[in-house]
Structures are given as structure tokens and as C-alpha cells.
Amino acid sequence: MKRMRGHAMFSLSFLYWMLSVSPYDGPLYDSSAFSECKQYPENPLYGGGILKDKLPEFQLFTREDGITVNLPIFKLQDITPGTIYSFSTWIKIKNADSAVITASVGDKDSDELCVGTVDAKAGCWSFLKGGFVASSLNISSIYLKNSDEQDLEIEIASASLQPFTEQQWWLLNQQTKINMVNVLISAF
Secondary structure, eight states, rough: OOHHHHHHHHHHHHHHHHHHHHHOOOOOOOOOOOOOSSSSSSGGGGGGGGGOOOOOOEEEOOOTTSEEEEEEEEEESSOOTTTTEEEEOOOOOOOSSSEEEEEEEETTTTTTTEEEEEEETSBBBBBEEEEEOOOSOOOOOEEEEEEEEOOEEEEEEEEEEEEEEEEHHHHHHHHHHHHHHHHHHOOO
């Protein structure tokens, strides 16, 4: 027991030292998530990040069966390869009781990568949260669509896209570990 406590104290001291050597100067990752459908959307995480005050564009998309649907799209600029991005938005649907809404990143010439999903309900706001690491591939847009491509209306509010460097993400993970060690130590 004493040995475990000594090891925990050493680990905690080392992590505190690491954080003081390279202080974190960016926003902290917001781990909040909402599983309940709400009457009104919450404010955007990180004040909207790089999507602050941006509204989605709507683009016509032709499904495999030839039916055309209108999809909300966020056009992205200055996406940096190797950067970690946290994406979130509130979604409300019409013309269906519920639907799985998928957020994907990509461009018109490449495969899309799913970065988050939510089981949205009609008449209330559902929270979609996900993320991605920008690769060297051209990522020019975030697309929001119904997974089964059913024709429905998707309304969006409080969208946010927040970048984190690898160092920022590492420091955030270290802070999480410190918090866990503090909980373990206080349990003794």
C-alpha cells in the first residue's frame, strides 16, 4: 500500500512538472455530451471555434436512386494536416420521427470520413459531437446527412469546430491523468 502511494505521488509530481515545463495556452477540451433531446440548443462549444458566426451552405446531392436532397455543408478553409479537430452541432429534423444523422469530412473528389453521428428526433434538438485528425488529404467540407438518405429537412444550430495541436492534445491527456491520480490519492 505504501509502495503504491509512493508510486502515485511520484507519478503525480512528474506530471505536474511536465505541465509546468510546457504550459498549455489553448482552450481545454470540453468533454460534455448530451444524450437527451432538448427544446432549445445549447450555446456552441468554444464559442464556435473556427465556425464562429458561420452558417452552413446548402448543396443539392443526388442519391443513387436519382432523388435530389438538400444537405447542409460547412466549407472549411485553412485546415492544417496533423491537427486534431473537435466538431459539434445541434440538429433538429423534420419530415421523420427520427433519423441517424452523420457528419462527414471530405471533398467532392475523395471518399468521405464519418466524424460523428446522432440519433436525431423530430421536434427537439439533438447533440452531435465528434472529431477527426486532418490528414494530408484535401478536407474541404463537413457534410451533414441522413445515414439512410431519406428525404428530410436538417436544421442546424450552434456549430463548432475547434482545432488542437498534437502538443495541446497530449497536454490535455496528461491533465486528465493527473485528475485521475488525484481521485485515486484522495480515495486512500
